[in-house]
Amino acid sequence: MKVVVRVKLVPEADQAAALRSTLRTVNEAACWVSAVAFERGVPREYELRKHTYAELKARGLGAQAAQHVIKKTRDAYTTLRANIRAGNLGKPGSKRRVKAESKPITFRPEAAQPYDDRCLSWQLDQRTVSIWTTAGRLKGVQFACSPDALTMLCGHRKGESDLIGRDGEFYLIATCEVPETPLNENPAGFVGVDLGIANIATTSTGYKAAGRGLNRHRKRQLDLRRKLQAKGTKSAKRLLKQRARKEARHAANVNHIISKTIVTTAERTGSGIALEDLTGIRDRVRLRKDQRTQLHSWSFHQLGQYIAYKAKRAGVPLVYVDPAYTSQQCSQCGHIERKNRVDQATFACRSCGTVLHADVNAAHNIARKGETVWTTGRESRVPAIET
Numbered sequence: 001m002k003v004v005v006r007v008k009l010v011p012e013a014d015q016a017a018a019l020r021s022t023l024r025t026v027n028e029a030a031c032w033v034s035a036v037a038f039e040r041g042v043p044r045e046y047e048l049r050k051h052t053y054a055e056l057k058a059r060g061l062g063a064q065a066a067q068h069v070i071k072k073t074r075d076a077y078t079t080l081r082a083n084i085r086a087g088n089l090g091k092p093g094s095k096r097r098v099k100a101e102s103k104p105i106t107f108r109p110e111a112a113q114p115y116d117d118r119c120l121s122w123q124l125d126q127r128t129v130s131i132w133t134t135a136g137r138l139k140g141v142q143f144a145c146s147p148d149a150l151t152m153l154c155g156h157r158k159g160e161s162d163l164i165g166r167d168g169e170f171y172l173i174a175t176c177e178v179p180e181t182p183l184n185e186n187p188a189g190f191v192g193v194d195l196g197i198a199n200i201a202t203t204s205t206g207y208k209a210a211g212r213g214l215n216r217h218r219k220r221q222l223d224l225r226r227k228l229q230a231k232g233t234k235s236a237k238r239l240l241k242q243r244a245r246k247e248a249r250h251a252a253n254v255n256h257i258i259s260k261t262i263v264t265t266a267e268r269t270g271s272g273i274a275l276e277d278l279t280g281i282r283d284r285v286r287l288r289k290d291q292r293t294q295l296h297s298w299s300f301h302q303l304g305q306y307i308a309y310k311a312k313r314a315g316v317p318l319v320y321v322d323p324a325y326t327s328q329q330c331s332q333c334g335h336i337e338r339k340n341r342v343d344q345a346t347f348a349c350r351s352c353g354t355v356l357h358a359d360v361n362a363a364h365n366i367a368r369k370g371e372t373v374w375t376t377g378r379e380s381r382v383p384a385i386e387t
Helices: 013-039 045-058 063-085 095-101 147-156 212-231 234-242 246-269 289-296 300-314 358-377
Strands: 002-010 113-115 120-123 128-133 136-144 157-166 169-177 190-195 199-203 208-210 272-276 318-321 346-348 355-357
Touching (some): 013 045, 013 063, 199 246, 212 234, 246 272, 300 318
Parallel strands (some): 190 272
Antiparallel strands (some): 157 169
């Protein structure tokens, strides 16, 4: 399976200027290629190359850089069409979809630029890279990363790497091919995971990741942004820029910790993992205005992605189940009634009298559904009858 490792470049002043100029040049070129592609109805990559390659070379791009700019642009349109087909940009005629379809795709000045082994070489023992720029090849550019990331690079780096700029810093996103652990075909059971806002994740094994700390952090960040935006001074804008994406980084770190705990528990007990399929929940749920910010800040999709790739890497089976009635059904007797859910935290069955934490009860229901999905969905292991 593919895993990405991010390392931070530590260039000198002249090297940083060359990297900045390179990203600006290639992304301006990508915007021009995008305009050509849009005008010609987004042709295939080979045909698009015929219309743009010579001009890209004239702009000072090397042969490999020009090829990567064309491919990057074509891939962006492929992604856009996939999102449109999946309905991620709304229904036909919606404002968001019309806006996306009515103009060429544009690229930010510091957007990622792919590099292959012809344009970028790694000297892992010295922690340096040699990288192509519009000002020539830069050698001996230092990079910094954790010991685990360096070990991953030494053992598994393969394929392209992306150079990105962010807030004046430069990073390389390297692709690593990691061997997959064989999938556990006969799990001992399933760990049900109930995702929520009050509790980010609650499992049927008793693990509970409270969301109070993360929600408080988000509220503090929101209040601070409001104060700085209302102030509007030069120093306030500088502080806003410095704090950009801080909330997102904190939430991602929390989700990594939670997902690792869940997958490690399932791996240790020989179990699989059952997650709710929450696709489209933001469109289905109707909330008061003061609750919408909290809902749209809920990063359940990111947490699900983290659990998925960690489970795949560990060989842990993962299934998605229908979340319908998991919060209203009793995990002991199976009785379904809306009044079983007394409040946000309490579940009390009106049939058998079982009292549980509402999220724990839902997690048990999800675990049971996961076993059903796995049993009915996997291939039959019955030996073929000889004739």
